[in-house]
Amino acid sequence: MAHEIKLVTEAELRRVVPLDLDAIDCVEQAFEKLASGQVVMPPVLSMALPDINAEVDAKTAYVPGLDGFAFKVSTGFFNNPALGLPSLNGLMVLLSAKTGLVDAVFLDNGYLTDVRTAAAGAVAARHLAPVNVSTIGVLGTGLQARLQLIAASKVRPAQNALIWGRDSEKAERLAKEMNTFLGIDVKASSDPSDLVAQSQLVITTTPAREPVLSADWLHKGLHITAMGSDQEDKNELDPAILSRADTLVCDRISQCEKLGELRRALETGHLPGTKGVLELGTIVAGSANGRRNDDDITVCDLTGTGVQDTAIATLALGKVNRAHAGTTVTA
Amino acid sequence: MAHEIKLVTEAELRRVVPLDLDAIDCVEQAFEKLASGQVVMPPVLSMALPDINAEVDAKTAYVPGLDGFAFKVSTGFFNNPALGLPSLNGLMVLLSAKTGLVDAVFLDNGYLTDVRTAAAGAVAARHLAPVNVSTIGVLGTGLQARLQLIAASKVRPAQNALIWGRDSEKAERLAKEMNTFLGIDVKASSDPSDLVAQSQLVITTTPAREPVLSADWLHKGLHITAMGSDQEDKNELDPAILSRADTLVCDRISQCEKLGELRRALETGHLPGTKGVLELGTIVAGSANGRRNDDDITVCDLTGTGVQDTAIATLALGKVNRAHAGTTVTA
Numbered sequence: 320m321a322h323e324i325k326l327v328t329e330a331e332l333r334r335v336v337p338l339d340l341d342a343i344d345c346v347e348q349a350f351e352k353l354a355s356g357q358v359v360m361p362p363v364l365s366m367a368l369p370d371i372n373a374e375v376d377a378k379t380a381y382v383p384g385l386d387g388f389a390f391k392v393s394t395g396f397f398n399n400p401a402l403g404l405p406s407l408n409g410l411m412v413l414l415s416a417k418t419g420l421v422d423a424v425f426l427d428n429g430y431l432t433d434v435r436t437a438a439a440g441a442v443a444a445r446h447l448a449p450v451n452v453s454t455i456g457v458l459g460t461g462l463q464a465r466l467q468l469i470a471a472s473k474v475r476p477a478q479n480a481l482i483w484g485r486d487s488e489k490a491e492r493l494a495k496e497m498n499t500f501l502g503i504d505v506k507a508s509s510d511p512s513d514l515v516a517q518s519q520l521v522i523t524t525t526p527a528r529e530p531v532l533s534a535d536w537l538h539k540g541l542h543i544t545a546m547g548s549d550q551e552d553k554n555e556l557d558p559a560i561l562s563r564a565d566t567l568v569c570d571r572i573s574q575c576e577k578l579g580e581l582r583r584a585l586e587t588g589h590l591p592g593t594k595g596v597l598e599l600g601t602i603v604a605g606s607a608n609g610r611r612n613d614d615d616i617t618v619c620d621l622t623g624t625g626v627q628d629t630a631i632a633t634l635a636l637g638k639v640n641r642a643h644a645g646t647t648v649t650a
Numbered sequence: 651m652a653h654e655i656k657l658v659t660e661a662e663l664r665r666v667v668p669l670d671l672d673a674i675d676c677v678e679q680a681f682e683k684l685a686s687g688q689v690v691m692p693p694v695l696s697m698a699l700p701d702i703n704a705e706v707d708a709k710t711a712y713v714p715g716l717d718g719f720a721f722k723v724s725t726g727f728f729n730n731p732a733l734g735l736p737s738l739n740g741l742m743v744l745l746s747a748k749t750g751l752v753d754a755v756f757l758d759n760g761y762l763t764d765v766r767t768a769a770a771g772a773v774a775a776r777h778l779a780p781v782n783v784s785t786i787g788v789l790g791t792g793l794q795a796r797l798q799l800i801a802a803s804k805v806r807p808a809q810n811a812l813i814w815g816r817d818s819e820k821a822e823r824l825a826k827e828m829n830t831f832l833g834i835d836v837k838a839s840s841d842p843s844d845l846v847a848q849s850q851l852v853i854t855t856t857p858a859r860e861p862v863l864s865a866d867w868l869h870k871g872l873h874i875t876a877m878g879s880d881q882e883d884k885n886e887l888d889p890a891i892l893s894r895a896d897t898l899v900c901d902r903i904s905q906c907e908k909l910g911e912l913r914r915a916l917e918t919g920h921l922p923g924t925k926g927v928l929e930l931g932t933i934v935a936g937s938a939n940g941r942r943n944d945d946d947i948t949v950c951d952l953t954g955t956g957v958q959d960t961a962i963a964t965l966a967l968g969k970v971n972r973a974h975a976g977t978t979v980t981a
């Protein structure tokens with residue numbers, strides 16, 4: 320049935336929906352709602368296309384009380400860089416929670432996903448990192464390395480940051496860029512163990528299939544957020560790290576068991592089960608403790624959830640409308 | 651990354667992509683490709699929202715050799731009629747099979763789904779119904795009752811059609827409309843057993859949760875296509891019908907086991923398993939026989955597959971481009 324649909328391009332979204340405290344707060348609220356048990360969030364639809372080195376994922380979540388719910392399609396075509404294109408693309412659709420009609424189509428090429436993913440890292444840092452973080456360490460040099468550092472800086476304004484990557488040139492380049500962008504001292508590190516030693520908050524942002532962070536490097540007061548793994552074959556953290564954490568947190572336990580760091584820790588027996596593992600939303604909601612002591616080692620395993628998509632899409636439509644951005648079509 | 655995306659509205663799609671032999675042939679080819687074993691088609695993502703009497707489904711399928719693949723979101727909000735809105739809506743996205751970038755967004759409110767669903771019924775009729783069909787019987791009076799009759803008439807041009815529904819007024823109205831539209835003798839039937847007795851091809855199009863077609867009504871030479879069930883609690887056919895069929899065909903066995911008529915037949919023990927059950931594509935491909943004898947009773951269980959969506963979306967983009975329809979946006 321013909322009705323009005325708001326169409327918004329990536330360029331407009333970049334202008335109107337920056338990675339800021341609004342985005343972080345809205346994702347934080349999404350996790351709180353997830354903890355309430357009222358959110359309906361089916362498992363991720365995942366289509367692996369190994370013959371063309373690609374994967375397609377879809378996520379959704381219905382949150383009672385919100386006007387709409389997002390349906391997000393993400394594509395990862397890993398031969399794209401050879402064509403001069405980014406690997407990750409996709410779009411997000413906001414559907415009316417009252418009628419199921421399409422309210423908005425965000426032709427964002429994955430931009431809103433980038434924002435809500437980084438925002439989740441900031442939520443984890445807000446509730447789990449030590450209050451005083453002088454150095455943030457980032458493993459990885461991709462887009463999320465950049466965005467996670469920016470987001471973390473908004474909730475833990477550090478004086479220093481360190482960036483390590485397999486490609487030291489990329490690490491140098493990103494450090495230089497972030498140095499200017501954040502106005503703090505950002506350096507590339509050639510030694511991830513040294514990076515971890517100097518940092519109170521470490522964020523892993525790699526597509527690693529073997530751990531990039533060893534349990535030998537853990538120290539008192541460290542918080543680690545691992546956000547790189549979102550597939551069954553990815554793994555960034557030495558599984559012993561998860562058993563040594565004083566507090567171990569997942570965005571969604573049932574999803575991290577399959578797609579996150581939790582998977583390998585369970586498979587290798589480093590964790591006997593998920594008893595004692597917390598979900599981020601329960602900490603946000605105050606029904607579980609995040610960091611209890613300054614000396615605690617805390618770990619957060621993020622795989623990305625549909626409720627974040629619904630939250631950011633809802634925020635985006637509000638901002639787009641207030642900015643009179645986007646195009647209204649009747650379709 | 652900014653690139654060109656074709657946007658097409660429901661009104662444009664209705665003009666450019668009618669339910670015709672092109673649509674039927676393209677869906678037929680999709681089933682043939684599915685039978686080749688090269689199609690990647692993950693299970694349906696299904697989100698039930700019982701509190702608001704709604705459901706959301708997503709389907710996709712990657713077909714090697716095609717330029718794109720569809721990602722389809724369907725919404726069923728069953729309180730909509732009280733608001734003067736159709737229950738079923740949604741949209742279809744065509745993504746590049748080379749880059750994963752969005753090639754086209756079909757703001758179709760479910761129209762392309764309607765077409766590809768009816769087209770599958772015609773494919774089943776083409777390969778399974780007797781060559782000579784003088785009467786087509788339809789159980790149900792909704793949109794698919796209308797479209798299935800139109801589609802079936804294109805491959806089995808009958809002189810008569812009968813329509814039965816729980817609401818006899820709706821059946822009368824649809825019969826009158828179809829009488830004019832098809833230019834054949836279409837009558838409402840008040841007795842589904844009589845309808846079946848008079849028909850060589852019967853199509854069930856209801857959302858029934860208890861059978862509307864009894865095994866006692868079967869007769870030699872009958873073909874039945876059951877397309878109404880697409881959820882775990884739906885059931886149109888007396889499960890004994892499936893055990894009595896000479897040839898039993900599914901669009902996708904693994905899906906019909908969960909969402910189609912096959913589910914109840916297996917649960918009730920009317921079928922001991924799926925041995926001997928065929929998939930429609932294998933018949934289209936010629937690697938299995940459809941109807942072998944005029945007297946055979948044949949049954950086809952359709953639940954709707956992602957490969958049909960990819961096929962119709964690909965057809966639609968070609969037709970839209972040739973008609974210079976749609977709007978190109980850079981996003």
